[in-house]
Amino acid sequence: MSDDRTQKVDQRQRMLEAFDNKAADLHPLETYEVIGRRDVPRNDGLEKATGAAKYTLDVQLPGMLYGRFLTSPYPHAKILSMDTTEAERLPGVRCVLRYDDPELPEGASLGGHELNSVPALPRVAYFEGEECGAFVAADSEEIAEQALKAIKVEWEQRPFLLDVEKALEPDAPLTMPEEYPESNVHTVYLEGHGDVEQGFAEADKVIEFKWTFGLNTWVGPERPCGVWRWNGDFAEIWTKQQRPHIVKRAVSTWFGGIPMSKIDIHILYQGASFGGWSQMAWNLGGTYCAAVAARRTGRPVKWLFSRREDFYGGNMDAGVFYVKVGFKLDGTITAVSERGVTLNQDMPVFGIVAHLMENTKIPHIHGRTEAAWVNKGHTVPTRCEMNINCYTVNLVFNRVAAELGMDPIEVSLSNDGAEGHDTDWLDAKKAELGFQVRDSLRECVEKGKAAIGWDEKWHAPGAKRLPDGKMHGLGFTWTHEWDDSAGSSEIGMYFERNDGSVTILGCRCDCGVNAETTYCQIAADELGVPLESVRFKHMDDAGFFPMTPDTSTNLAVNGWAVRNAARILKQKLLETAVARRCVTQLTPGYPPAFPDKRPDELDVKDGVIFEKADPVNRMTIGEFIGPSGAMGPITSPVGEPIYSGKEGLAFPLRGTPPMFDHGWQIQRGCYLGVRLRFCRQAHFMEVEVDPETGAIDVKKIVTVNDVGKVINWDGCEGQAYGGAIMGLGRGMTEEVVYDPRTGVMLNGNLLNYKIPTMMDYGDIETIMVETAMGYGPYGTVGIGEDVATVLPALIGPAVHNAIGVWIDGFPMTPDRVLQALGKA
Amino acid sequence: MATVKEKGAVAEARVDLVVNGESHTVSVQPQWTLQHVLAEKLGLMGTKEFCGEGACGACTVIMDGRPVLSCMMLAIECGGKTIETVEGIARSGHPLIDAYVKYSCMQCGFCTPGFVVTAKALLDRNPDPTVEEIKEAMVGNLCRCGTYPAHIKAIREAAAVLRGGGGRE
Numbered sequence: 001m002s003d004d005r006t007q008k009v010d011q012r013q014r015m016l017e018a019f020d021n022k023a024a025d026l027h028p029l030e031t032y033e034v035i036g037r038r039d040v041p042r043n044d045g046l047e048k049a050t051g052a053a054k055y056t057l058d059v060q061l062p063g064m065l066y067g068r069f070l071t072s073p074y075p076h077a078k079i080l081s082m083d084t085t086e087a088e089r090l091p092g093v094r095c096v097l098r099y100d101d102p103e104l105p106e107g108a109s110l111g112g113h114e115l116n117s118v119p120a121l122p123r124v125a126y127f128e129g130e131e132c133g134a135f136v137a138a139d140s141e142e143i144a145e146q147a148l149k150a151i152k153v154e155w156e157q158r159p160f161l162l163d164v165e166k167a168l169e170p171d172a173p174l175t176m177p178e179e180y181p182e183s184n185v186h187t188v189y190l191e192g193h194g195d196v197e198q199g200f201a202e203a204d205k206v207i208e209f210k211w212t213f214g215l216n217t218w219v220g221p222e223r224p225c226g227v228w229r230w231n232g233d234f235a236e237i238w239t240k241q242q243r244p245h246i247v248k249r250a251v252s253t254w255f256g257g258i259p260m261s262k263i264d265i266h267i268l269y270q271g272a273s274f275g276g277w278s279q280m281a282w283n284l285g286g287t288y289c290a291a292v293a294a295r296r297t298g299r300p301v302k303w304l305f306s307r308r309e310d311f312y313g314g315n316m317d318a319g320v321f322y323v324k325v326g327f328k329l330d331g332t333i334t335a336v337s338e339r340g341v342t343l344n345q346d347m348p349v350f351g352i353v354a355h356l357m358e359n360t361k362i363p364h365i366h367g368r369t370e371a372a373w374v375n376k377g378h379t380v381p382t383r384c385e386m387n388i389n390c391y392t393v394n395l396v397f398n399r400v401a402a403e404l405g406m407d408p409i410e411v412s413l414s415n416d417g418a419e420g421h422d423t424d425w426l427d428a429k430k431a432e433l434g435f436q437v438r439d440s441l442r443e444c445v446e447k448g449k450a451a452i453g454w455d456e457k458w459h460a461p462g463a464k465r466l467p468d469g470k471m472h473g474l475g476f477t478w479t480h481e482w483d484d485s486a487g488s489s490e491i492g493m494y495f496e497r498n499d500g501s502v503t504i505l506g507c508r509c510d511c512g513v514n515a516e517t518t519y520c521q522i523a524a525d526e527l528g529v530p531l532e533s534v535r536f537k538h539m540d541d542a543g544f545f546p547m548t549p550d551t552s553t554n555l556a557v558n559g560w561a562v563r564n565a566a567r568i569l570k571q572k573l574l575e576t577a578v579a580r581r582c583v584t585q586l587t588p589g590y591p592p593a594f595p596d597k598r599p600d601e602l603d604v605k606d607g608v609i610f611e612k613a614d615p616v617n618r619m620t621i622g623e624f625i626g627p628s629g630a631m632g633p634i635t636s637p638v639g640e641p642i643y644s645g646k647e648g649l650a651f652p653l654r655g656t657p658p659m660f661d662h663g664w665q666i667q668r669g670c671y672l673g674v675r676l677r678f679c680r681q682a683h684f685m686e687v688e689v690d691p692e693t694g695a696i697d698v699k700k701i702v703t704v705n706d707v708g709k710v711i712n713w714d715g716c717e718g719q720a721y722g723g724a725i726m727g728l729g730r731g732m733t734e735e736v737v738y739d740p741r742t743g744v745m746l747n748g749n750l751l752n753y754k755i756p757t758m759m760d761y762g763d764i765e766t767i768m769v770e771t772a773m774g775y776g777p778y779g780t781v782g783i784g785e786d787v788a789t790v791l792p793a794l795i796g797p798a799v800h801n802a803i804g805v806w807i808d809g810f811p812m813t814p815d816r817v818l819q820a821l822g823k824a
Numbered sequence: 825m826a827t828v829k830e831k832g833a834v835a836e837a838r839v840d841l842v843v844n845g846e847s848h849t850v851s852v853q854p855q856w857t858l859q860h861v862l863a864e865k866l867g868l869m870g871t872k873e874f875c876g877e878g879a880c881g882a883c884t885v886i887m888d889g890r891p892v893l894s895c896m897m898l899a900i901e902c903g904g905k906t907i908e909t910v911e912g913i914a915r916s917g918h919p920l921i922d923a924y925v926k927y928s929c930m931q932c933g934f935c936t937p938g939f940v941v942t943a944k945a946l947l948d949r950n951p952d953p954t955v956e957e958i959k960e961a962m963v964g965n966l967c968r969c970g971t972y973p974a975h976i977k978a979i980r981e982a983a984a985v986l987r988g989g990g991g992r993e
Contacts, residue, residue, distance in 0.1 A: 048933030049921050049925050051911055058869045222874075222934050269933060272934060513931060722931060750877070756970070757965075758972045758975070759960075759963045
């Protein structure tokens with residue numbers, strides 16, 4: 001651990017030395033036309049409102065077959081033998097793949113992010129509902145389903161475990177013996193700074209508490225699915241996938257290797273995507289089996305999971321956590337120690353006390369994550385891996401405040417800082433890095449307090465009973481932004497012939513956050529063209545892979561790529577406008593469009609190139625680019641120059657240098673603690689709790705996010721209120737329940753797994769703070785994951801403020817409320 | 825598409841439907857849902873399947889003036905019915921479409937058509953719904969992205985346009 005910490009400190013030091021916010025943006029825009037404007041319509045609004053938007057599930061190809069998987073009826077079982085004869089005989093069944101097929105090597109990894117290898121068709125199932133053993137491709141999905149039912153399997157049932165703490169016991173049965181023959185614990189992750197024992201010794205008071213969080217899942221409206229078609233030896237793939245580049249990379253390693261240039265990927269609109277699935281080889285299994293079946297049948301194959309199968313993936317954050325906090329009587333926290341036992345966490349490296357380290361002046365912090373396997377579906381980062389950290393921040397500050405009888409906001413403000421240092425240290429760093437020095441947390445808090453009426457409404461826990469018998473409560477929490485700026489980003493950008501409209505190319509998943517419109521706004525302002533003329537074509541594999549909607553990173557990475565490309569493109573446009581070019585077989589060349597001018601004497605606005613000193617000397621980009629046709633921009637269809645002396649442009653004008661030229665802000669992820677965080681967020685909630693039924697009525701939510709700068713208001717506000725609603729579900733009603741006796745999932749459907757409806761939330765006020773202290777272009781930070789991740793835990797202090805009793809378990813369902821009140 | 829030959833299975837049947845004002849005669853298998861026929865056979869892919877069991881509203885269509893869940897109806901039982909889908913509502917120039925775009929009622933967009941259809945059915949029977957009436961009418965439509973607040977604004981605006989005769993129709 002000490003080596004790890006040293007490495008992080010070194011990395012941060014390098015980053016501090018290399019980073020200069022002012023130097024990074026040498027040519028800031030003086031004015032914004034569409035960046036930050038409020039009435040910018042979504043690119044995809046009409047397409048989605050009219051039902052015209054196409055998703056992978058909608059793909060229909062001539063002769064296409066439908067593929068489905070056999071799933072395990074048991075939580076832990078091995079296939080001893082399998083008879084597929086009857087299934088193969090069914091009319092309409094075209095191909096049955098089995099686990100013992102030589103083209104489906106057992107133990108091979110498909111290329112996902114799992115710690116263990118995941119074969120396409122495993123012989124052993126580690127949870128009920130796991131795809132294993134067989135894949136059927138048939139003329140219709142229902143025939144495939146019928147064939148699966150006709151497969152006879154002899155199973156060897158094995159002991160199973162569902163309780164993650166029991167998995168730690170010395171005599172616990174092994175839950176994944178082939179992969180982890182020694183122990184159910186696969187990783188112990190340590191983090192921290194200082195010496196917690198010293199911190200507890202310095203404290204006036206020490207408290208300890210436990211909290212738990214059940215499995216929840218994001219259950220996307222479009223089922224996991226994909227299509228494979230072989231065009232000769234070219235692979236054409238459609239897939240519902242958040243990270244198209246992972247699919248392409250994995251596919252290129254299959255079948256002895258397929259050159260990347262022979263793989264075409266289509267990423268249509270995603271029927272929601274909140275992470276998780278995108279990183280799983282489990283999901284790639286469908287693509288692999290479809291490829292094999294497509295080759296054998298000579299037909300395209302669409303693979304699908306059932307609605308129920310979707311509930312086993314996209315899980316997040318289940319675990320049991322033990323927290324110890326030491327503090328002074330004035331609210332200064334001296335030490336925090338937390339031990340977490342997490343359930344099926346594929347990547348347990350995000351920490352449980354990381355936000356306290358990055359976000360506070362608490363000098364002594366220690367976190368220990370013990371990640372163990374049980375026989376349930378995998379949990380992977382899904383909006384978002386910082387959830388546990390957010391719970392920790394929330395519960396630590398609110399518990400300490402309650403213990404001291406103090407306002408949790410005051411306790412929070414007094415512990416604000418970074419890396420164990422106070423806000424003076426942090427302010428000095430802001431200045432050093434070229435940011436303006438603003439107190440983001442205080443700005444967020446002041447706006448939020450006013451909006452929720454904190455000063456008038458806040459009261460001691462359990463002190464306010466309403467006339468109808470309900471208990472009134474108010475809750476507050478906070479943390480920082482955690483935009484990772486992770487990943488690389490390449491995009492292409494060019495002017496279209498004929499009209500000079502702008503196309504941006506880059507294969508990426510649209511999961512609905514309106515990112516494509518935002519990129520178009522940046523391109524429009526940087527190029528000086530109308531927003532309406534810019535389109536981001538994100539669905540096709542044009543050779544560019546922008547960063548995907550992970551880790552709140554859309555804007556902070558791709559924004560730079562778009563801005564950089566736009567600046568290169570504009571510069572090339574202006575250089576070309578003053579240059580003599582287009583030497584052809586027909587002509588010796590053409591005089592410049594703007595003779596005797598330098599590029600810096602020109603500018604572009606509203607799609608028009610003009611001379612700054614003499615704006616009458618002007619030409620639209622469309623006129624300058626010229627028409628499409630056999631001779632490109634040079635001549636008309638009859639071979640005559642169309643715009644004498646002014647047409648032409650070197651073509652194609654697209655491409656962007658490698659990420660690091662414009663991506664100076666790149667770092668390895670906030671969970672690795674490399675960079676300092678300046679932007680904060682604060683959230684408030686007002687509830688009424690019925691002590692007779694345990695029902696929690698959320699009356700009002702105020703979200704305050706310092707996003708640095710708002711580029712697209714709809715996008716920001718949509719993530720705030722959408723996240724608040726999703727967060728309410730995760731914190732109050734959503735839990736995937738398994739039968740402890742059989743290990744079978746009990747509520748894998750939308751009737752019994754309760755996601756919020758239009759009746760389940762009160763007023764939501766979304767407030768944006770713009771301090772420009774983010775690492776993205778124009779000082780932005782991402783917001784996609786923030787609210788949905790922070791909000792679930794906020795229900796805890798709000799309910800505590802109402803009923804005066806802490807509830808350990810999330811989601812906070814009525815039965816847990818009644819239990820806490822001693823009524824159940 | 826091949827027919828599933830089960831013991832005692834009923835053969836395909838011809839069903840007459842009027843969809844978005846156009847007459848169709850479709851040969852359907854008895855187990856096919858109306859959603860399957862609309863999306864897969866008539867190419868009206870705005871009628872989406874999300875939950876597949878009547879819990880989410882994504883497949884809502886208007887049948888003989890009432891909103892119904894097309895994943896819960898067998899196509900074979902829909903003979904002679906008049907059906908309106910999101911594509912028909914869009915083609916008619918209903919002000920809900922403009923309002924939905926204006927207020928960004930969609931994120932991933934998969935559930936959006938179902939909301940538009942349910943909202944259209946609401947406005948057909950209640951030209952001036954209150955916020956509570958809108959919530960009550962739309963409570964069966966689930967959106968995982970949490971776009972709910974925007975729908976309320978859009979539906980109220982579309983209602984105002986309709987009352988004021990400002991629709992494009």
